[in-house]
Amino acid sequence: xxxxxxxxxxxxxxxxxxxxxxxxxxxxxxxxxxxxxxxxxxxxxxxxxxxxxxxxxxxxxxxxxxxxxxxxxxxxxxxxxxxxxxxxxxxxxxxxxxxxxxxxxxxxxxxxxxxxxxxxxxxxxxxxxxxxxxxxxxxxxxxxxxxxxxxxxxxxxxxxxxxxxxxxxxxxxxxxxxxxxxxxxxxxxxxxxxxxxxxxxxx
Numbered sequence: 001x002x003x004x005x006x007x008x009x010x011x012x013x014x015x016x017x018x019x020x021x022x023x024x025x026x027x028x029x030x031x032x033x034x035x036x037x038x039x040x041x042x043x044x045x046x047x048x049x050x051x052x053x054x055x056x057x058x059x060x061x062x063x064x065x066x067x068x069x070x071x072x073x074x075x076x077x078x079x080x081x082x083x084x085x086x087x088x089x090x091x092x093x094x095x096x097x098x099x100x101x102x103x104x105x106x107x108x109x110x111x112x113x114x115x116x117x118x119x120x121x122x123x124x125x126x127x128x129x130x131x132x133x134x135x136x137x138x139x140x141x142x143x144x145x146x147x148x149x150x151x152x153x154x155x156x157x158x159x160x161x162x163x164x165x166x167x168x169x170x171x172x173x174x175x176x177x178x179x180x181x182x183x184x185x186x187x188x189x190x191x192x193x194x195x196x197x198x199x200x201x202x203x
Contacts, residue, residue: 042187054091148194
């Protein structure tokens with residue numbers, strides 16, 4: 001049976017992942033892929049090679065209308081999101097709970113805070129307060145440069161905008177406070193290297 005997330009991406013259950021051989025990639029990057037697709041591919045590599053267990057969160061939906069054209073088939077005709085999504089990804093790495101969101105922007109000099117929603121910030125705050133590692137992975141699509149930005153820096157700018165602060169995070173702040181994630185072979189987006197740097201910086 002094919003199961004898919006609301007965005008159309010295929011869901012691979014734990015049994016499927018366990019039977020896979022270690023994942024490798026044959027080229028640097030299909031630059032036409034979205035950040036989400038590249039992260040999903042990287043997470044498959046991490047899982048298959050026993051490095052981390054990190055998944056994209058499915059969005060809960062409420063099914064309200066289903067047609068049964070055949071006894072063996074059902075077609076969902078109407079469904080609604082039951083609640084706002086929190087962040088995109090969560091999981092466990094080296095004994096740490098990690099939780100993060102992935103965003104892309106065409107802006108060259110800053111990242112607009114409107115790309116985040118308040119419930120996502122509230123969720124990230126709760127994760128960090130409970131001892132988890134929270135961050136955002138931000139890509140500037142004009143240069144295909146990707147950074148890991150610690151949640152604490154995101155909170156600082158999010159809170160400041162309510163007190164006449166700017167509505168975006170400057171690119172140079174992201175470069176200084178964050179960690180560059182260069183493209184790699186295996187995995188494609190080696191963001192856990194940046195997580196290692198974040199963990200070391202927080203000690």
